[in-house]
Amino acid sequence: MPRRNRYQFGNLELQKRTKGPDVWIFRYRDRANPAVTRPAITLGTTRDFPSQADARRAAEGLRLQINSGLPLREAVTFQGLLDRYVSEEIELGELAHTTKEVDRSRINSHISPKWGKCLLKDVKPYLVQGWLRKLPVAPKTKGHLRGLMYRLFEKAMLWELTPIERNPMGLVELKGVSKRLRAPRILTEEEFVALLNQLLQPYRSMVLLAGCTGLRISEVLGLRWHSVDFERLVMVVKEGYARSQVTKLKSEYSEDELPLDPDVATILLEWKRLCPESSGDWVFPSPRTTKPYDSSSLRQKMLKPAARRAKIPGSIGWHTLRHSYRAWLDDSGAPLGVQQKLMRHANISTTMNVYGGAFMEAKRKANTSVVQRVLAPNQSK
Numbered sequence: 001m002p003r004r005n006r007y008q009f010g011n012l013e014l015q016k017r018t019k020g021p022d023v024w025i026f027r028y029r030d031r032a033n034p035a036v037t038r039p040a041i042t043l044g045t046t047r048d049f050p051s052q053a054d055a056r057r058a059a060e061g062l063r064l065q066i067n068s069g070l071p072l073r074e075a076v077t078f079q080g081l082l083d084r085y086v087s088e089e090i091e092l093g094e095l096a097h098t099t100k101e102v103d104r105s106r107i108n109s110h111i112s113p114k115w116g117k118c119l120l121k122d123v124k125p126y127l128v129q130g131w132l133r134k135l136p137v138a139p140k141t142k143g144h145l146r147g148l149m150y151r152l153f154e155k156a157m158l159w160e161l162t163p164i165e166r167n168p169m170g171l172v173e174l175k176g177v178s179k180r181l182r183a184p185r186i187l188t189e190e191e192f193v194a195l196l197n198q199l200l201q202p203y204r205s206m207v208l209l210a211g212c213t214g215l216r217i218s219e220v221l222g223l224r225w226h227s228v229d230f231e232r233l234v235m236v237v238k239e240g241y242a243r244s245q246v247t248k249l250k251s252e253y254s255e256d257e258l259p260l261d262p263d264v265a266t267i268l269l270e271w272k273r274l275c276p277e278s279s280g281d282w283v284f285p286s287p288r289t290t291k292p293y294d295s296s297s298l299r300q301k302m303l304k305p306a307a308r309r310a311k312i313p314g315s316i317g318w319h320t321l322r323h324s325y326r327a328w329l330d331d332s333g334a335p336l337g338v339q340q341k342l343m344r345h346a347n348i349s350t351t352m353n354v355y356g357g358a359f360m361e362a363k364r365k366a367n368t369s370v371v372q373r374v375l376a377p378n379q380s381k
Contacts, residue, residue: 012055014046021045024055057117058083076161078123079116082107085155097245098218106148110135120162125171132174143177184323185314187211189374192324194310202284203302205271210318212264212371214325214343217318218242219249221292223283230269233260233364241292256341259364261371325370332373334366342367 013025023045049055060080086107090100114131115123128149132142150169156162187195192211196204210220218240228235234257240247260268268283278285286293299317307316322343329339342363 012052012059014052021047024049024058026055026059076120076156077116078118078120079112081120081152081156081161082112082116084159085152089155096248098240098242098247101243102144103148106145110137110145111148111152120156123168125168128169129172129174132172139174139176142174146172146174146177185316185320186327187312187316187320187324189328191310191312192321192374195306195312198306198309199302201271201274203298203306205267206284206298207303207306207321208264208267210321211325212261212374213258213367214322214329216240216322217295217298218247221282221284221295222246224281225272225275225283226281228260228268228283230260230265233262233265234258235260242295244291244294258342259367261364261368263371263375328370328374329366332366332369334369338363338366 011027013027015023015025017023044055044058049058057077057079060077060083086104089095090104093100095103128146132146135142135145137145146169149172150167153162153167153169157164157167196207199207206220209215209223210217213235215223215237219237222239222241223235223237227238236257237249240249271283275283276285276287276290278290280291282290282292284292295318303316303318326339326343329342334342
């Protein structure tokens with residue numbers, strides 16, 4: 001008769017060290033090799049977890065993993081759920097790299113300090129709603145935190161840490177979560193040209209491409225030459241590059257064929273003749289590393305100083321260029337459906353969706369209209 005698997009709590013041990021602080025060790029039985037000495041996992045030092053209670057809370061995520069699929073015999077803390085989410089979804093999951101980093105930051109900065117020590121069953125929707133409403137962050141950030149809490153409870157049900165029922169975070173109501181603290185900065189066409197005039201290559205081509213296509217900066221940095229078809233005057237965005245990692249695109253709608261205006265193509269071809277070689281075939285490789293640049297460093301050391309030299313008021317960032325492109329499209333009279341396709345949004349609104357798919361020529365016409373308005377005055381000087 002096969003031996004029945006029992007729920008195991010594991011054991012905490014405090015190991016003495018001759019140098020440095022003592023270390024907390026978590027031991028458990030490996031069901032695949034029961035005869036083997038129990039595996040040991042180092043949780044951290046006594047500086048990290050001063051008391052046994054602190055170490056026990058830190059081990060809860062591991063305990064939930066080793067008992068996956070077995071009925072729970074002990075109340076689960078929210079920190080245990082967070083630890084398992086970090087382990088399985090952030091460290092080993094298939095989320096985009098930037099999403100993982102943002103999730104980790106939100107957990108460490110907001111969710112864990114507030115809810116980590118609570119039992120999972122005690123994290124009630126009305127308490128979460130009250131917390132979010134009083135939290136001193138932007139409304140949009142509150143919406144993202146609610147979304148992450150919702151996802152955490154979905155995982156809790158998947159992992160059978162809580163009964164499968166309606167997600168309680170679906171009851172949390174927040175008003176104005178889509179509102180911004182301030183309106184996005186929109187460059188005028190004259191300001192954009194003034195910004196370009198303050199830049200040398202490759203930065204000039206980076207800003208030109210972002211402002212004349214609406215690409216996100218991660219997509220600009222992740223662009224490879226083989227994705228740019230100069231004969232057909234199109235390019236396909238397939239991936240991004242952020243925080244030294246190749247990243248997935250924001251959504252399936254982001255991977256689309258985009259028109260390349262002839263004037264923009266000419267400037268890119270000029271840059272291609274000067275571009276350093278790289279094994280990754282990158283359009284914008286750093287000559288020092290042969291890998292794409294870091295967007296944050298570029299913003300601080302290149303984009304903002306250039307804006308100051310161009311006497312552009314206010315603070316601008318990479319997304320300013322995407323917002324500006326969207327505004328220029330709107331001002332050019334481009335149909336909403338075409339705008340949606342050029343911006344590669346999954347949804348802008350129901351009204352926009354009724355326009356359906358935009359043909360390449362319609363997208364090209366709208367794109368060229370913006371590029372000509374932006375570049376023509378500069379070329380005539």
